[in-house]
Each structure stands twice: as C-alpha cells, then as structure tokens.
Amino acid sequence: MQPNINLVTIDNNINLIKKLIHELVLQPRIKALEWSEITKQTPNMKIGYPGQHLASLVTGMQGCKTGARGNDIVDGSEVKSCSRVDASDKCNNCGEKLSRAEVICSVCGSDKITRDNTSKWLFTIRNENDLKVLTKDLDRVILVLADYPDFHINNFDDIQFQVFEIWNNSERCKEFTNLMTNYFNNIYQVHRGKNSAKTPAPKNFWPYSYQFYKCNPIKVFSCIVKNANKKPIIEDIFHIDPKQDRSDLSSELMPSNILSKEEVPALVEMLKTVPKNLLEKRLVVGKTIKDLTEIVSARTFSKTKISQILPYIDEELREYLPLRLDKTFEIKTKHKR
Structure with a gap:
C-alpha cells in the first residue's frame, strides 16, 4: 500500500x-x-x-x-x-421532474418532493x-x-x-x-x-x-x-x-445503522468470538457487552438501538462480518396460458 x-x-x-x-x-x-x-x-x-x-x-x-x-x-x-450534486428530483404528487433548487412543484404546487441521492x-x-x-x-x-x-x-x-x-x-x-x-x-x-x-x-x-x-x-x-x-x-x-x-x-468507519437482519447471525457470532477488550473499547461509554447482546438477541431487530451502543464498526471488527454478495442473476419463466 x-x-x-x-x-x-x-x-x-x-x-x-x-x-x-x-x-x-x-x-x-x-x-x-x-x-x-x-x-x-x-x-x-x-x-x-x-x-x-x-x-x-x-x-x-x-x-x-x-x-x-x-x-x-x-x-x-x-x-x-x-x-x-444537482440530480433531478421528483414531485411525489404529480410525478413532475424538478431541479435540486426547486422547493415547490411548478406544475401542481406540492412541496412533497423526493430528492435523488442514488x-x-x-x-x-x-x-x-x-x-x-x-x-x-x-x-x-x-x-x-x-x-x-x-x-x-x-x-x-x-x-x-x-x-x-x-x-x-x-x-x-x-x-x-x-x-x-x-x-x-x-x-x-x-x-x-x-x-x-x-x-x-x-x-x-x-x-x-x-x-x-x-x-x-x-x-x-x-x-x-x-x-x-x-x-x-x-x-x-x-x-x-x-x-x-x-x-x-x-x-x-462503518456506521452500525446500515446493518440489516442479514447480519444478525454474524453479530451474534461476533459477540461470542471477538476478544472482550477489543469490543468494549468500541462501545458507547456506560454501555456493556451484555447490553449489546440483549439488543442483538431480541426478537425484534433494531439497528437504532444497536447504534446507540455500538455506533461504528471499524476495520478490525468488520472482519467478523460477512460480505453481502450480489444475488445470482435469474430470469423468471414467462407465464404461458
């Protein structure tokens, strides 16, 4: 490097x-x-x-x-x-294309605008x-x-x-x-x-x-x-x-709030395998590994609650998480009567 x-x-x-x-x-x-x-x-x-x-x-x-x-x-x-920068946005009401500078749709007057950031x-x-x-x-x-x-x-x-x-x-x-x-x-x-x-x-x-x-x-x-x-x-x-x-x-640093349910099994495993001192120093002050374990193991997945305990996942911790590979391409068979 x-x-x-x-x-x-x-x-x-x-x-x-x-x-x-x-x-x-x-x-x-x-x-x-x-x-x-x-x-x-x-x-x-x-x-x-x-x-x-x-x-x-x-x-x-x-x-x-x-x-x-x-x-x-x-x-x-x-x-x-x-x-x-300067991508084309869209009015949610009528579908009109809008510039980034517009705050009101020039066609229907709506202020409900979807801003493109893709x-x-x-x-x-x-x-x-x-x-x-x-x-x-x-x-x-x-x-x-x-x-x-x-x-x-x-x-x-x-x-x-x-x-x-x-x-x-x-x-x-x-x-x-x-x-x-x-x-x-x-x-x-x-x-x-x-x-x-x-x-x-x-x-x-x-x-x-x-x-x-x-x-x-x-x-x-x-x-x-x-x-x-x-x-x-x-x-x-x-x-x-x-x-x-x-x-x-x-x-x-990876913000932990971009994690999805797909990473839950890996997070559970990570909590078992990551050295305790390595994980503790990355937690928010006052939070414990037990707090994080309870959130990760809960039936309802909440990345907001996870981020309140572990805001970021650095390179060393990311090694314990899997790579999200793109799904294999498939073509659906056309329906025939």
Whole structure:
C-alpha cells in the first residue's frame, strides 16, 4: 500500500487542488445554474474528467492522456468518479421532474418532493481479462465522490468532495476482489448466457454502502465547499501526503445503522468470538457487552438501538462480518396460458 514515490511529480498539491475545483467545477457550475433558470435544463455537474484531474493532484501523479481507455494514472491506478450534486428530483404528487433548487412543484404546487441521492460508481467487466486487470493487475482503485454533506436536512448550498483509495491487491481490501469476481461470474456471465443479445449493466458500487465499507476504503482527500451555489469558499481541507504509505492509515468507519437482519447471525457470532477488550473499547461509554447482546438477541431487530451502543464498526471488527454478495442473476419463466 505504498505509492511509487518516483512517480509523484506534482507538487503544491493543496493550492492546485483548490484552483482546479474552482476553475474546472465550481465556476462552470454556477454559470450552468444561471442558465438553468432560463432554459429549465439540468445544471448537473459532470465529474468524470474533472475527477481524473482531481485524482492526479491528490495522488501527485500525472495521467496517461488515455481518455476513457488505458491507465487513468501513470502508476496504473483506476479512477472512478461519482457526483450526487444537482440530480433531478421528483414531485411525489404529480410525478413532475424538478431541479435540486426547486422547493415547490411548478406544475401542481406540492412541496412533497423526493430528492435523488442514488448515483454510484460503475465498474464494467465484460471478460476474464477485464476482471484480471481490475482485481490483479491494478494495485489501486481511486474513488472520487461529490455530494452534499447535509443532504439529510435538505441543505444543497454546501458540497463535499472526497477521494478514497482501495488497494485491491492488499489483504485489507480483499473483499473488493471478491465483489467484482462474484459480479462477473454470477451476474454478468449468467445474464449473458441467458440473454446473449443484451449487455448486462455494470457493477454498481454505492458510496456509504455495506459493501463499500467492507472493502476498507481509505480517505486521502476531502473538503467542504460552503455557499457553493453563489460564492464558493473551500474549507476543511484534509489531504494525505501522496508519498505516504497507506498501510497504517485507518479505513472509513462503518456506521452500525446500515446493518440489516442479514447480519444478525454474524453479530451474534461476533459477540461470542471477538476478544472482550477489543469490543468494549468500541462501545458507547456506560454501555456493556451484555447490553449489546440483549439488543442483538431480541426478537425484534433494531439497528437504532444497536447504534446507540455500538455506533461504528471499524476495520478490525468488520472482519467478523460477512460480505453481502450480489444475488445470482435469474430470469423468471414467462407465464404461458
């Protein structure tokens, strides 16, 4: 998990990152927002190529001028970008598509709006070689994410940029290989075998999902853009030195409230096998292993109650939880009279 320091050739990273985000993302977006008021077209911020520029500055490594083909970073790293900013929303009353800035439906006047927050990273694996390249030949996958840090309270004035790394050839990130291998063998291959004329969808990799945390992603950059829709100010910059070994860096904490009933048996087993001192220091002050055991063993599953005792599950504890593999693709037989 040590970047090739000989390939780190871009200096002054923080200043360049701020300049890049302002000039390549924020300023064009503000203009798009202004035009959107007139045209009623989406101002959606496309982050594909800007994401690759950002990845180069964050890692301190140049790209390979390959566009959508070949290596994204000179060390062979794969860059995937995802933006949840300015997605199209929907009126719950009449079904009209709405912009992120609208608080009232222009058609029916309803304020009942479903806000979209479903964008994800896409991994296309169409043959054995694609799978080999992604899971064996590459050492690092770089995930760029733009979203709203306060989406849950409908604050769309502030935007967050984050960059995560998954070192897929390391033991720490082995679940990434397991996920991609399972997708190719049990989803893509089976789908093509039964629908050879139709290309299956890529592997969806969701930010903040159970699978995301199980892959032990390491955050290497983040910042908050305040007042992003008018006069953006970049604050709270976090950046890991491009030359630093990632081996001792902590991966992202998994919020325990994303657990489902599927993990209950594993949680019960975890409470039996995890060393007592390892588990106790992760509990909320004043709570005990007995408290957690009672909640987990209750007939009614309550992830809220679990999170009140064990708010987060770190990398060491996650080892005791199973990976949620995507279900094998199946085609239902058409009904015939």
